[in-house]
Amino acid sequence: MTTPDHNIHSTYQPTSGFERWLDERLPIVRFGKEHLLDFPTPRNLNYWWTFGAILVFMLTVQIVTGIVLAMHYVPNVSLAFDSVEQIRRDVNGGRILQATHAVGASMFFFALYIHMGRNLYFGSYKAPREILYMLGVLLFTLVMATAFMGYVLPWGQMSFWAATVITNIFAAIPVVGQPILELLRGGFAVDNPTLNRFFSLHYLLPFVIAAVVVLHIWALHVPGNNNPTGVEVKSSRDTVAFHPYYTMKDLLAIVVFCIPFAWFVFMAPDILGHPDNYVMANSQVTPTHIVPEWYFLPFYAILRAIDFNILFIDSRLGGVIFFAGSILILFFVPWLDRSPVRSGGYRPVFKLFYWLFVVNFLMLAYLGAAPADGTVLGLSVPTFSKICTFYYFFYFLIVLPFLPRFETYRPLPASISENVLGRTHS
C-alpha cells in the first residue's frame, strides 16, 4: 500500500527470501514498519498527545470485555436486569468483567474529552488536518450513541428513562417526529423491541468505530502530527521515529491511566453510576431526580436550558436544536477559527477564552446534574444554564472567527528543533 505522503522514505529492506517474496505480494510488513515503527513524529509531543493511544487501548478493552459479557447477557425485558446481576454475582470473574466494561465507558469519555480539549487548545483541527479532525468528531458522536445504547441494556430505572427521554428528542422534529419515534422504539413506548435493537446496535457500532479509527489514523499519517508549537515539521531534525520514542511514551501513559481505571474497577465499581439503576425498569414511575451519565451532562444542560419558545419554535424543539447544534458546530470549527497561528500557546488572549470555555463546559456538566428548581452560586439553575449555553456558542461563533482580528501573537519558533534544542549558532 502506498500513501501520498512525502515524509516517508521507505526504510524497509526485506532481509530474507521469504520477506522479499511476501513484500512483492502483500507489503504488510513494509506497511507496518513505515506506519507503526519508523513513522516520523514531531520530537516535542507532550503527554497530552498520548491520549490517542489511550483511546485505542480503551476501545480494545471495551470490545473485548463487551464480547465476553454478551455471552451471558439476555436482551429481554423480563431477564435483562437479572442477567446483569447474574453476571456480577455468578459468572466466573463476572464482577470484574462487568465493572471493567461499565467503568471503561467513563474512562473512555474522560480520555476522549482530554483528546478533544488538546485538539482545541493546540489548533490541531486547522488545515491540513480538517478531515482528520472531522473524523474525530464523527467518532465522538458514534461513541456517544454506543455508550447511550449500552447504558440502556441493564434495564434499570435510569436505563429505561434515559431511553425514553433520548428517543423522545426525535419526536420534537416537526411532522415526521412521531413516526420516527415509533420506528426507533418499535412501539408506542420503550419496551422489549427497543431493548433488543439497542443490544444489536450496541454490538455493531464498536466495529464501525474501529473502522473509522482506521480512517482517522490514515488521515493522521498523511500530514503527520501537529505538535505543541503548531509549527509544521520542516526537516528530519524535527522528528523522531514513532518506535521506540512514542510507543514507549504512550505505553507509560497507558499504564498510568490504568491506575485510576483499576481503582474504580476494584474499589468503587458503582461510584460513577446511579443507585436508581439498581431498581428494575418501571414504565409507570420516573425516578424523582433523573440525570444522564456524567459524560453527557454538559449537553444535557444545554438541552434543558431552552425552556422558552423562540418565535414559532416551541421550547422542546428549541432545546433539541441547541443540543444537536452544540455537537454539530464542532464539525465547522476548522472554518470558524480564522487565526493564522495554530497553537494556543502563542495566542495570549485566545488562551483566556479557551480556559474560560473549559471552565464553562465543566460548569454545564455541574448544572446538568443539578435539580431543575435548584440554585447555584445564587442563580437559579435554568438562568445559569442559559448563561453557560450562551458562552458555549459564543466561543465557537464569535471568539474563534473574530478574535484573530484583534490579537497579537507571540513570536513563533522557526522550527520544532529550534524550539526544543535552542537556536543553532551555525
Added chain:
Amino acid sequence: MANQPDLALQESPHSTRRDFLYVASGAVGAVAVAGAVWPLINQMNPDASVRALASIEFDLSAIEEGQSVTIKWRGLPVFVRHRTAAEIEEARAVPLSELKDPATDAERTKEGHEQWLIMIANCTHLGCVPVGESGDYDGWLCPCHGSHYDTAGRIRKGPAPTNLVLPEYEFVSDTLVQIG
C-alpha cells in the same frame, strides 16, 4: 472507457443511446436497492402484537375523590384522577390568557364527568412521568426538567411545549371508561 467506439460516441454533441442506457440501468438499480432496504427499515416499526393492544376498559368505581391511579394503555402510562371540587374550581378560574397552550377545563374533560381527568402520563417535553399533587399549580411536576402542570393537566411553567395529552376515551357508564 478509452476504447474506440466510446470515444466516437462522446464526440457526438447530443446525449446518446448509450448514455440513456447508463442512466436508465442506474435508476432501475437505485429503485431495486431502495426496495430491498425498505423491509430492513420497516421491520423496526411497531409489530402486530404491539398494535393489537389498542383499546382497554377501566372501572372507575374504586377511585375515591382526591385519588389518582396510573394505568397502562398501549405500553404508555395513563393518569386517571378523581378531582376534588376545589381542584375543578381552581382549574376553571384560570384565564386563558395565562396559558401557554390555551384550553378550557371543559375541553380537558367530558361533560357530566368533570371530576375525571384522564391523560397520557408522559410529560410533553421528553416523556418522563410527572409527579402528582405537586408543583407550583397544585397539579403535576415533571421531575426531569421541571415542567409544572395545573389541576387540569395544562402546562404552566417549564420546558414542556403543550398540555398533557388526552387519549381518545368515552364513558361506557358512569363508572366504566373505555380508552382507545
